[in-house]
Amino acid sequence: MKEIYLDNSATTKVFPEIAELMTKIYTEDYGNPSSMHNKGVAAEKYIKEARQQIAGTLKVKEGEIIFTSCGTESDNMALFGAAHALKRKGDHIITTKVEHPAVLRCMEALEKEGYRITYIGTDKYGVISLDELKEAICEDTILVSIMHVNNEIGSVMPIAEAGALIKSIDKNIIFHVDAVQSYGKFRIFPKKMNIDMLSVSGHKIHGPKGIGFLYIDEKVRIAPLILGGGQQNNMRSGTENVAGIAAIGLASKMMYQNLDEDVSRMYELKKHLIEGLTEVEGVSINGNEGAPHVISVSVKDVRAEVLLHALEDKGVYISAGSACSTHKKAVSETLKSIGLDKSLLGSTVRFSLSVLTTKEEIDEAIAAFKETVPILRRYVPK
Ligand code: PLP
Numbered sequence: 323m324k325e326i327y328l329d330n331s332a333t334t335k336v337f338p339e340i341a342e343l344m345t346k347i348y349t350e351d352y353g354n355p356s357s358m359h360n361k362g363v364a365a366e367k368y369i370k371e372a373r374q375q376i377a378g379t380l381k382v383k384e385g386e387i388i389f390t391s392c393g394t395e396s397d398n399m400a401l402f403g404a405a406h407a408l409k410r411k412g413d414h415i416i417t418t419k420v421e422h423p424a425v426l427r428c429m430e431a432l433e434k435e436g437y438r439i440t441y442i443g444t445d446k447y448g449v450i451s452l453d454e455l456k457e458a459i460c461e462d463t464i465l466v467s468i469m470h471v472n473n474e475i476g477s478v479m480p481i482a483e484a485g486a487l488i489k490s491i492d493k494n495i496i497f498h499v500d501a502v503q504s505y506g507k508f509r510i511f512p513k514k515m516n517i518d519m520l521s522v523s524g525h526k527i528h529g530p531k532g533i534g535f536l537y538i539d540e541k542v543r544i545a546p547l548i549l550g551g552g553q554q555n556n557m558r559s560g561t562e563n564v565a566g567i568a569a570i571g572l573a574s575k576m577m578y579q580n581l582d583e584d585v586s587r588m589y590e591l592k593k594h595l596i597e598g599l600t601e602v603e604g605v606s607i608n609g610n611e612g613a614p615h616v617i618s619v620s621v622k623d624v625r626a627e628v629l630l631h632a633l634e635d636k637g638v639y640i641s642a643g644s645a646c647s648t649h650k651k652a653v654s655e656t657l658k659s660i661g662l663d664k665s666l667l668g669s670t671v672r673f674s675l676s677v678l679t680t681k682e683e684i685d686e687a688i689a690a691f692k693e694t695v696p697i698l699r700r701y702v703p704k
Contacts, residue, residue, distance in 0.1 A: 387535050
């Protein structure tokens with residue numbers, strides 16, 4: 323059976339060039355970058371090249387990139403690091419109700435430490451209001467954290483406008499952006515957009531799991547989370563994951579090589595998918611045009627998990643609601659925030675595309691959906 327993988331917001335397939343590069347590093351260039359001999363020097367070179375590749379896409383300095391183990395670690399490092407470093411200046415933090423758990427759980431922990439957190443809401447498309455953000459900022463505000471693209475419905479937050487607004491009120495407020503779902507699909511220029519810290523994850527951009535990075539503006543001082551041998555300028559100790567770092571560097575370069583073409587093709591595929599899916603009665607799309615790769619679909623009278631498994635039987639992989647955290651079922655804050663009808667909360671699935679997705683795959687996914695939904699509805703008690 324053909325595999326049609328449309329769960330790219332959960333994770334992506336590693337590009338073959340990247341897997342090859344990693345194998346070379348694991349089997350030939352396996353030195354410790356801190357070692358003084360030439361094996362160490364070779365390893366160090368991979369790290370330097372990855373920094374250059376990533377810094378080039380963001381137009382920032384190489385030294386402003388800190389490698390972490392994942393998007394979650396980048397978010398934790400940014401939020402705890404900034405909150406602790408700025409404790410004496412204030413105790414107020416602003417975020418949104420629709421952040422990934424990697425941000426929301428940190429906020430809850432910070433709240434327990436005594437920080438005050440303001441959660442701003444969204445409109446029916448999942449987009450925050452700049453007026454609400456402006457009203458939330460007060461004298462004690464030290465940190466604002468807003469995601470760029472929402473992982474459940476693909477809404478795009480006005481981060482450049484938010485950055486300008488925050489800095490026009492107080493340039494000492496730190497602005498963190500979780501760009502895990504947007505890096506590689508949008509051009510992001512932290513210096514222009516007033517972003518102080520930016521979280522990215524390797525496995526969402528056709529790199530491996532176990533690697534991420536945090537951009538930190540050189541003017542921003544935060545406390546490190548992980549202490550030890552002093553690697554990465556003391557900001558993130560631990561022997562560097564050289565293969566992962568080289569991989570995320572190459573993935574970054576590859577994602578931005580043909581960005582405009584890739585993104586416009588993905589928008590076309592998204593439009594085509596939406597047209598096909600909504601031909602089925604009782605199917606609605608959540609959010610507005612949004613990001614090129616995420617499509618949130620509510621299917622009246624069909625349970626999301628049941629649809630997921632029925633499509634899986636036809637080789638089509640999607641996800642129920644958001645589900646990029648764990649298997650546990652939780653009410654989605656994003657779907658609540660956009661005011662989705664209660665009856666649809668458990669009937670919402672996510673299709674997510676990648677640069678590798680083809681028109682044929684979308685056609686097959688539409689056909690499988692059209693065949694499956696009416697059958698599943700037959701078993702719904704009326
Ligand atoms: N932030 C967002 C918006 C995400 O979608 C995800 C993962 O789905 C994360 C953070 C966590 O990234 P990672 O899986 O690399 O820890």
